[in-house]
């Protein structure tokens with residue numbers, strides 16, 4: 001099947017394309033004419049007509065007026081397009097016309113206006129066609145995000161330190177992450193040197209902007225790959241230059257068990273004495289067959305060992321990522337993963353829904369595997385929430401990605417008091433995020449919600465030479 005869409009205006013083109021995509025997952029959709037199904041959005045001042053054609057014949061036509069308010073008009077456009085697609089496919093989307101990756105943003109004003117959960121759901125259903133269960137989840141997450149955010153002031157900021165190198169590349173990874181090989185291994189010390197140089201420059205900007213770094217995130221990749229010696233140098237730099245009193249959280253994405261060893265934990269446990277240190281140990285699944293399929297060079301037993309070791313070193317604030325909808329996984333496989341992870345008793349669990357991204361290897365090989373259907377994924381998301389709620393995990397942050405199975409969501413759950421501050425601040429886009437390392441993206445927030453992003457080179461060698469030769 002091939003689908004095309006055409007508009008005589010750039011207005012709402014992003015939503016036009018993305019709402020169609022959400023109704024036809026995995027189908028080739030192109031701007032232009034022809035195809036098995038064709039959609040048109042024709043704008044004439046504030047008057048719009050949406051047409052759906054099959055084999056060149058008009059089968060549905062809908063006309064409506066936009067208003068002077070851009071935001072309102074966007075919703076009017078989305079709802080009319082949705083109605084056409086629903087009539088054509090008979091489908092409904094749990095997230096309605098919402099295309100953004102930060103859905104809680106639309107729920108903050110509802111929390112701030114002190115609406116009840118029922119009133120908020122009604123509003124979200126009426127304005128965005130969001131299903132009741134998703135509306136309730138969204139409202140709960142927004143309440144929890146705001147609780148976390150109320151504890152930081154406007155000058156609070158985050159610092160991200162990126163190390164985009166991993167032992168092997170996961171099948172679904174679209175991040176320009178480098179595999180560890182002879183070449184990347186030979187660059188680890190130089191990369192650390194570049195990071196330290198960039199950090200020195202970043203401290204000056206932080207000071208000039210009068211920002212206070214409250215959350216630091218070591219991400220990647222797998223930051224532990226730098227080795228304890230290099231990580232120690234980075235910590236020494238941070239603690240020599242930042243105000244220690246301001247730092248409320250340091251997250252270290254240990255990620256994969258094959259990079260977690262005694263020397264790393266010994267080092268991190270030193271800083272744990274003075275800081276709230278979050279450690280991420282991410283199984284993704286407890287199924288060893290799946291771990292092999294997704295290209296991970298470890299078993300679930302290795303994850304258990306890494307957990308035990310981390311607990312021996314006194315780490316309590318551990319996060320575990322899992323992915324729903326992995327290749328060849330059944331409903332039972334995923335449920336087993338949740339129970340197995342709960343047995344490890346992490347402080348937080350982040351539940352992702354598989355996203356088949358354009359730059360991933362999976363994008364080219366997905367036909368080799370079986371995937372859960374959208375209905376099963378949706379049921380499992382509801383099941384996960386009920387199981388985790390019963391174990392006293394609260395949903396505290398949420399985001400969506402493009403090309404997720406069934407267009408669903410990723411949700412971070414935590415035990416009360418273990419919410420990841422960095423995760424909330426990055427989602428809310430109200431604070432500056434300083435980011436160092438290859439592929440890192442800094443984000444500066446100005447008045448009227450204007451955001452400017454500064455991108456570092458993705459290529460490690462280019463990053464090193466830019467930083468060290470400037």
Ligand code: SF4
Pocket residue numbers: 165166168169170172173174175177220221222255256
């Ligand atoms: S661990 Fe994360 S960054 Fe590394 S290859 Fe896998 S998905 Fe990519």
